[in-house]
Amino acid sequence: MPTEAGPVAVIGGSLTVADILGGCKARWGIGRLSYIVPPGLYAIGAPDRAAPVVVTANYKMSYDLVRRALDRRNIWLLVLETYGINVWCAAGKGTFGTGELVRRIADSGLCRVVDHRRLLLPIMGASGVKALEVKKRSGFEVRFATLRIGDLPTYLDNGMQADHEMRELTFSFRERLVLTPIEMVGGMKSLAYAGLPLALLGGFGGGSFSVQRFLVVFLLYGMALFCGTFLVPLLLPLIPGRMFAVKGAIVGSVSALLAGVSLGRFSVAGRLELAAMVLMMGAISAFYAMNFTGSTPFTSPSGVRREMQCSLPVMAGAVLLGIVLLVMGMLLP
């Protein structure tokens, strides 16, 4: 549509099958870093000079969720260049930041498109955007609206007032579930450089190589990954322990013990091997559970640093001890 600052692309509020599929692919880590839309000003519906301006990131999933939430409304959407990163992570890195916002306001000619001087930003963007400085440099007042995109329509209908719930973070079962695929995909890469060597070592346990033993160890490794990257994130508040590594170690070692005992009569014969498996799989699950701190909205960097200092040596020790036990099992009759 034509504006005083030149033509602006009009976008719809409904997602196509391709959009939904693209979002799923990004969740599974396929082409995630290049899932982007061009930054700049967009028109949802037929916004006029008084229509609200909503700001978001150029990660296509962020952009899609915003335009879907604002379907059938008349809104200006200002998309910042965050290199395909979501609002929160980009704010943490500074790309969803004061400088980019001021630059994008100027580039898009926003002050010639709307009469008001107010921008609606996601609250998660506040760690990158200094509202007072934006006002000083661009004349636009920044209003941090809601945390979740889904609350935006209610916020607009309420006369741009956020209630308590819109301003408090949650981390529901569903919110955790959608984060697990990318964790699992990341973990699976280690099957090649850690799972395989470990399984080979286990395979040689009886003095000669046994395919069955190899497969059991490989399976247990896969299970430890599953514990750390799927079960722990999903059951997070139910598992005891403050540290994610502790939660991961509990789930990982208990699973290894149960699986080891039930598989025991087939292949993992000795108790040394079983102990080795419990130690190593606990450590592997703990490591991947600890990685999930990066995806949660309540872990502080100071806490993560503390957790890593406490738990990494223990994990390394457990894996080493496990290897020693495996080797001992080979030598003992």
Added chain:
Amino acid sequence: MRGFRYIPGVVTLELDQDICIGCGICPQVCPHLILEMQDSKARIRNRDECMECGACALNCPVKAIRVDAGVGCASGMINQWLAGFNIRLKKDASSCSPP
């Protein structure tokens, strides 16, 4: 955050009430409702629930809030440590960093 607790006693968030001018921006930007206004001054409600995102300190007009802000991401920190020893696992420093 309701239903979730992380390691207590490690958060670096500090507020100097003598400097605070009571503008009220920090409660608006905090995603965990850690900060609240009381007698026209900001107040820390529960420091242990802070995730050190730094939004309050960044937006405070008089620098009354100090926090060692950053992203609490273990893999990012491991990559930073490794980079300190000149070891790089991937081409990009972390899985979520922009090019």
